Amino acid sequence: MLKLIPLGGLGEIGLNMMVVEYGDTIFIVDAGLMFPEAYMLGVDYVIPDMDYLRQNRGRVSGVVLTHAHEDHIGALPYLLREINVPVFGTPFTLGIVRHKLEEHELLSTAALHEVLPREHLKIGPFEIEFIRVNHSIVDGVGLAIRTPVGMLVHTGDFKMSHTTMEGMLTDVNRFAQCGEEGVLVLLSDSTNVEKEGHTASSHEIGAELARIIQAARGRIIVALFASNIARIQQIINITARLGRKIVFNGRSIEVSVSIARQLGYLSIPEGMEIDIDDLSRYPDDEIIMVTTGSQGEPMSALARMSAGTHKQIKIHDQDTVILSSKFIPGNEKAIGNIINNLYRHGANVVYEKISNIHVSGHAFREELKMMLNLTKPKFFMPVHGEYRHLVLHCRLAGEVGIPEEHQILAQDGQIIELDDNGFQIRDSICAGRVLIDGKGVGDVGRSVLKERRLLSEEGLVVVNMAFDEETGIVVYGPDIVSRGFVFETETGYLLQDAQCVVLEIVEDITPDVPNRVERMRQRIQSALRQYFFFTIGRRPVILPFLVEI
Amino acid sequence: MLKLIPLGGLGEIGLNMMVVEYGDTIFIVDAGLMFPEAYMLGVDYVIPDMDYLRQNRGRVSGVVLTHAHEDHIGALPYLLREINVPVFGTPFTLGIVRHKLEEHELLSTAALHEVLPREHLKIGPFEIEFIRVNHSIVDGVGLAIRTPVGMLVHTGDFKMSHTTMEGMLTDVNRFAQCGEEGVLVLLSDSTNVEKEGHTASSHEIGAELARIIQAARGRIIVALFASNIARIQQIINITARLGRKIVFNGRSIEVSVSIARQLGYLSIPEGMEIDIDDLSRYPDDEIIMVTTGSQGEPMSALARMSAGTHKQIKIHDQDTVILSSKFIPGNEKAIGNIINNLYRHGANVVYEKISNIHVSGHAFREELKMMLNLTKPKFFMPVHGEYRHLVLHCRLAGEVGIPEEHQILAQDGQIIELDDNGFQIRDSICAGRVLIDGKGVGDVGRSVLKERRLLSEEGLVVVNMAFDEETGIVVYGPDIVSRGFVFETETGYLLQDAQCVVLEIVEDITPDVPNRVERMRQRIQSALRQYFFFTIGRRPVILPFLVEI
Structure with a gap:
């Protein structure tokens, strides 16, 4: 029997980590973190409980990463520190991982293996193929995993959207071929199962961005997620057309741009990029700045600009600030305050709620149905979602024709045993969450949080x-x-x-x-x-x- | 000159309180509270700083309430405790106020005066007319205030939507007549200025609710805002058609329903309502329960049901739970957790994100433009919004033809002096926020909050x-x-x-x-x-x- 054990991501958005096991071999898909919930006072982030891996340390043969977002790679340093296994990923994913492991002083001992889409790798009885998917980061992949009992397809985070950077489209043909070959079980991203229809075209987003930037008379500041390389390329292209100069500001964006450039995923025309310290040599209407802080992070470049404490940038009228990103629930107040302050300094501010300048990286309902119909799995197991998302995704699969008895509604810590004849969900292993606070891993628990809450309230x-x-x-x-x-x-x-x-x-x-x-x-x-x-x-x-x- | 001094609501959503002053007479429009922001640890709620009123106590002649939501009446007990002035409002508004003042042991000394829509009242040089507006509570009004320098129209919270309970529509004709008579300045609700188009019809919402309820095989539990009497009447009507029994559960909903019933705003057919303790005498498919907790409030009836700790209600499969309300930013996580837990108990859950079962009470952009065109004001001053909402509302007024030099972009604490010749924004009075924690009013300030934050983090x-x-x-x-x-x-x-x-x-x-x-x-x-x-x-x-x- 094939065993699947979700250590995280089936009960929350984030914390994605899935154990795949057959006989003596275990490998892991992703090792993600989650940002703390409001009640986790003082906690920096949350990682999955890896006790099961610790207990079976001798059998763990590798980690396969689908893409380089924190909710898929953020727990990797904590895993490798305890169990140093080979890591497999695409070039950009490993580029970001390298940087992260360096910060944790783990790079010198890590074994990183680059795999390209449509390439295969073997781990014990598993043959794993990378299949390109379109997501809000470059170099994302889904996985086709051939096992002794049949093929498992794991979508990673994906959407179907048919316009993006060259070579970054979801490889629908390969998913279709898997479907023709026969898929035993599909594990698919549930994040946006509440959303009807399909994600907007990033081509339209680009056109809207171009329109706003073209109309602006002064300086332009675009805040976005550092890893959204396709969006950054769109802005570079617009900048080139207008003959402006571009400045990248903010640590994470500088890292991300530098890695993407080295790999050839980002092309910046000669002489276009300038240093932030040379800004004063150019008039405002020749500048486009790309920066971080679109989630209202208090120490980010954008937050400092809005507070008037950024060393090089003072916001004034004629400035146009564009937040090209989602308002993630929980961050709305912080983002709102930044927008209010930017307006107080006289800037014009353009953001998702009033303009069509962002598109999600996760498939909407029509795209999820397409994935189900491409792969035609015998069994279906929703992943990446809170419990309600998993329930709704099972229902959606029902609409596409997966009978209820072939829907696997599992949760973190459960053991799913599966072969061609059927599946069963067995008793749980301990799969809690481990809180990271400073250098402490797991020493902040329920009682410490309760004390912090009492102290914080009165x-x-x-x-x-x-x-x-x-x-x-x-x-x-x-x-x-x-x-x-x-x-x-x-x-x-x-x-x-x-x-x-x-x-x-x-x-x-x-x-x-x-x-x-x-x-x-x-x-x-x-x-x-x-x-x-x-x-x-x-x-x-x-x-x-x-x-x- | 007419003076307008916003003590709250121009710089935040909530905390609405506006001083209107001419010569020796001051009166106040609304006295609202705000729920604390995340950084205000341990704070119960926030009220406006009323120091200006304290200093001018002899000249304060009354409070006029537009409707009974907490962000318009929540600070009233704190005002009346210091300055006991007459209170004017519609019957339902005063019904809720009476209940609130009773809890604060202030009812016996309060002077409450009922005014109906299209009725007038005089306060010093002001003649104030109530004009019916449609909002997510019954008996909301806007105000036409005739002053020695011209007419001020204050919309209160409103929308234009053309279907609601009998007699609760926005009185567009009266606003139009004001426009014909000549409006010096319009103060209009900015809450939804980021939303294109117009609010959905509550008729459609009713049809969708009916469809969901009719399709349900078991018990039905609807969670909504206690004061949304029109929505409650819709549910009563559906219940009547299906021949089910209705149960009201949750303190605030029981209060609200009882007041609305006494005033004839809610009609419940004889024998339809049953007591929660008699539930066991009826099969599940004969029951509709209306309850509170749609914002994920931890002690609410719905939260206790989802946690399995409600005394009378255990959620099981065949139950259908409908959250007929908005996910207010900041509450999304709490609401999401409740939905997840209801699913875990096997219930079917229907909520705003996946179904069309809620409509906002605040006008969208097309409706805001309609209000501007009905009243044709000389000057325009946006109210009820964070700074960005006020900016966007000014721009919208510009599109409708109010020139920039007639747009009054004011903030809390500023003094706006105004007559037919023009306006000026004068130096600010102290208009901070006062934090309420337990019985303490204003003794929790920046330094105490900072200490709480430090204690809470580490x-x-x-x-x-x-x-x-x-x-x-x-x-x-x-x-x-x-x-x-x-x-x-x-x-x-x-x-x-x-x-x-x-x-x-x-x-x-x-x-x-x-x-x-x-x-x-x-x-x-x-x-x-x-x-x-x-x-x-x-x-x-x-x-x-x-x-x-």
């Missing part, structure tokens, strides 16, 4: 007191200090009154009472909790330090 | 030590305790090593050093900061308590 009150060990007399305090609770100059009386509350308890419990300090600690905690809730309606964390000396 | 480390005052010898500690920092059983060595760091400093600073304790405190703080950042990449708040006894 702050903290610390009570300090010392007693003479023998006589029980107070030798210091009560000293009461707060953080994040109240603004003390205005409500200082609150903490003074709290001192009285504490002193009453101390008087009440005479030195001869057994466990006196422990009892005081408990009474102080509950009395202050009541007192603060009664007077000001808040429940700060209360930390009494009572020491005997 | 937690807290407390160091406790006591020294003999004379000898300088350590008599207690160092005792090191953390909260929200690390999970101590896994990384306990961190805190042990931190003890050594502290002890080294103590040894280093001999008892004869002047200001010894203060110097130790500073050194401990910076040494621990460095130590934790180096070892684990985090920067907790460090609180050293060093006392001399």
Whole structure:
């Protein structure tokens, strides 16, 4: 039996990581991260729990990457640090991976293997073919995996859209050939299953961008995702037509452009690119700047421009700022604030909500149906989505003719066993999420997050007191200090009154009472909790330090 | 000169409050709140800074409410507690206000005056007429305010949509008559100025709801905004046609339905409504439940159903749950999680993204243009929006023919002086935002929020030590305790090593050093900061308590 074990991505958008297993061989499709949810206070990012791989470390033979977005490669350094297996990917994907591993000081030991679309590689009993897909990054691929029980097709992240950079279209013919050969199971991207119809043509997006840029009288600043090389090429082409100069600003965009250029995926006419420090030598209406920060990231170039703190760029009227990207849910407020501030500086701002300047990289419903009809799988398993996306994608497959008993509605951590006769979903392995905070991997859990939440909501009150060990007399305090609770100059009386509350308890419990300090600690905690809730309606964390000396 | 002073709502969505002033008379249009932004940790809600009213308390003659949404009436209790002025509103608006003031123990002293659409009221030199508008709540009005310098029209929140409950349509004829009479200045709702075209017809929404409900085989649960009485009436009508029973569940919906019923705005056929405790007496396919929680509010009825903790309702397959409301930005994750969990319990879930079951209450661009053309104002001032909405609404007015020099692009706290000859925007008054946390009004400010943020991100480390005052010898500690920092059983060595760091400093600073304790405190703080950042990449708040006894 073939085993599929999703470690992430089947229950959330992001965190994509799938174990494929047959006999003694395991390989992994993607190793992605997820950005923390709002309740994960202080967490930098989230990676899949890799315990299953740790336990089967001897059998893990490789990682195959579909493309270079963080939700597909972000967990790779954490995987390789523990289990150093060969990594397979297309040239641009490995270019980004190289840069990432260098930052993690893992590049020198990593084994990276370049594979091109329509090329094959062998891992144990698996023969894996890369099939080009169109996505919002260059060099994305889906996989056709020939296994002893039949062919598995994994779409990666894809869309069908029929206009893009040369050579970057989804290789529908190859998917069709797989369909003709016979596909046992299709794993397909569910991200946009809620969206009717099909993604807009990037040709139209380019035309709209050109129209806006052509109409602008002053400087133009375009913010977008650093890895969206096709969009960057569109802007370069427009810049060339208008005879403007181009500036790339922002670390991630500089990295991405440099890798794409080296690989020949991006062509910039000689003499067009200038350095940001030479900007002052050109009039505003000869400049197009390409930058980062389209998601409102607080330290990004665009955020600094909107706040007026960017070293080289001061926004003024006549500037046109174009946000050529999606408003990702959760970032809307931050993006909105940046747009408001850009308008306050007098710029004209063009963004997705008011103009047709972005298109998603993930297939809409009509495209998902096309993929199902191209590959004609016997079984269908939706991937890359929250639970509702997976349910809706199963229903969609039903409309295309996959019977319910051939739809595999699986979730992270479940073991799907499969061959030509059927499938079963077996008991789960432990597939949680591991939180990364600073250098700590997994040491921030539920209890630490709960403490952070309590601290964040109402702050903290610390009570300090010392007693003479023998006589029980107070030798210091009560000293009461707060953080994040109240603004003390205005409500200082609150903490003074709290001192009285504490002193009453101390008087009440005479030195001869057994466990006196422990009892005081408990009474102080509950009395202050009541007192603060009664007077000001808040429940700060209360930390009494009572020491005997 | 007429003075307009926006205290809120011109720079944000929500917090709507506008001062209108002529000579010795001030009155206020709306007194709304705003829900806190993500960075306002622990804050319950936000109200406008009312300092200008406090300083001019003797001249404030009334509050006129356009409708009963929280962003228009939520700050009223805080206003009335300080300045008890008469309140004017339509019957449903005052019904909700009465309930709110009762909760704040302010009802007995409040002076509430009912005004109907097309009725007039006089406040000093102002003659104010209520004009019916269609919005996502019943009994909304705009205002035609006749002043000594000319007529001001304030739209309130409105849309033009031509199908709704009987008698709840926007009174376009009256706005047209104002236009014929001559409007000096139009203040118009900017919320949806980013949206092309016009709002969908609520007739279509009703038809879609009916189709979904008719097709459902089991129990039906509809979640919506409690105040959306027109939508509730649609559901009652569908329920009647199908001969089902209806249950209202959730506190706010019960209040809203009861007020609307008393006023005759909602008609429920005899015997249709049943109590939630009688549910078990009816088969599932005879039930329609109307409930709250469509924004993913964690304590709402729908959230408890999805979590499996609702006392009377356990979700199972055959249930159909309909979220007939918008996904408000910021709530998307919470709503998504509820939908995922409802699917996990086997329910079918229908929501805005996959079905046409909600329509906005705010005019889209075509409707905004219609309002401009109906009222033909000399001056135009956009209200109810973030800065970008106000800018875009000014531009839209320009398209309709309001010249740029007649567009008033104002912001919270500015004083707009206006008469037939022109306007000027004068220096600002202090118009900040006041944060409400528990019973505290305004005592949580920037510094407290910053402390909460620091505590929330990396937690807290407390160091406790006591020294003999004379000898300088350590008599207690160092005792090191953390909260929200690390999970101590896994990384306990961190805190042990931190003890050594502290002890080294103590040894280093001999008892004869002047200001010894203060110097130790500073050194401990910076040494621990460095130590934790180096070892684990985090920067907790460090609180050293060093006392001399």
